[in-house]
Amino acid sequence: xxxxxxxxxxxxxxxxxxxxxxxxxxxxxxxxxxxxxxxxxxxxxxxxxxxxxxxxxxxxxxxxxxxxxxxxxxxxxxxxxxxxx
Amino acid sequence: xxxxxxxxxxxxxxxxxxxxxxxxxxxxxxxxxxxxxxxxxxxxxxxxxxxxxxxxxxxxxxxxxxxxxxxxxxxxxxxxxxxxxxxxxxxxxxxxxxxxxxxxxxxxxxxxxxxxxxxxxxxxxxxxxxxxxxxxxxxxxxxxxxxxxxxxxxxxxxxxxxxxxxxxxxxxxxxxxxxxxxxxxxxxx
Numbered sequence: 001x002x003x004x005x006x007x008x009x010x011x012x013x014x015x016x017x018x019x020x021x022x023x024x025x026x027x028x029x030x031x032x033x034x035x036x037x038x039x040x041x042x043x044x045x046x047x048x049x050x051x052x053x054x055x056x057x058x059x060x061x062x063x064x065x066x067x068x069x070x071x072x073x074x075x076x077x078x079x080x081x082x083x084x085x
Numbered sequence: 086x087x088x089x090x091x092x093x094x095x096x097x098x099x100x101x102x103x104x105x106x107x108x109x110x111x112x113x114x115x116x117x118x119x120x121x122x123x124x125x126x127x128x129x130x131x132x133x134x135x136x137x138x139x140x141x142x143x144x145x146x147x148x149x150x151x152x153x154x155x156x157x158x159x160x161x162x163x164x165x166x167x168x169x170x171x172x173x174x175x176x177x178x179x180x181x182x183x184x185x186x187x188x189x190x191x192x193x194x195x196x197x198x199x200x201x202x203x204x205x206x207x208x209x210x211x212x213x214x215x216x217x218x219x220x221x222x223x224x225x226x227x228x229x230x231x232x233x234x235x236x237x238x239x240x241x242x243x244x245x246x247x248x249x250x251x252x253x254x255x256x257x258x259x260x261x262x263x264x265x266x267x268x269x270x271x272x273x274x
Contacts, residue, residue, distance in 0.1 A: 003121075016139065016140060016141025016142070016145065017114065017118060017139050017140045017141065018111065018114075018140040018141045018142075018143070018145065018146040018149075019141060019145060019146065019149055021107070021110065021111055021114070021146065021149070021150070022146065022149030022150045022152065022153050023149070025107075025150065025153045026152075026153045029153060029155070029158075043113050043116065044109055044113065045110075045113050046110045046113070
């Protein structure tokens, strides 16, 4: 996940990988993701999936961020501010 | 393939402060990161150093887990509602004229209350996982004992039931239920 963030932002968002684990725990406690153990190559691995509530929260946050980003861009560049979806 | 010493030392630092299941998950992630660097052609030692550097300061990881510790979260909530529950009891005991409790009993109750608040505050503010978990669990036990003693005490003393006293008892009963439910995740390893 951290690697995907790093690659998609051209290395500008480069967080320490270890910090993602407490964040995953917090999301799990909030019911937004669910974790389960599996065995991969003889080693136990914890895998996470979005719950339906997590899926809804992600869609909502994405939409909020796009609205916010469009609003700030409009404010900085003087263009028309798009109406929120 | 044996685990490089640098990686096992890093995991030892985490294992000294975090539960085994969390360390196992971190260990798998760290091993995968190490393997990824090996696949890129780095020498084993350099791959281990790069993996550990990519994971970051272990103290930051421990502090991150301490913040999401269930006991710490429960301690914060209980400290938040504590003044309201306390105010209910003060109002109930004053309006019921039930202050005539022997001084030693009052002093004991005050000491227990101070100890419980100190334990919950240590857990709520702690950045060390085990300390936050232990003090939080002890604080939860303390809250249960304190509230159960208050409810039992007024029942045994035959204090007339008023709506204020009923409200205070209901608040304590709710707090007992919350603390009891929070104990299981707080004690989980």
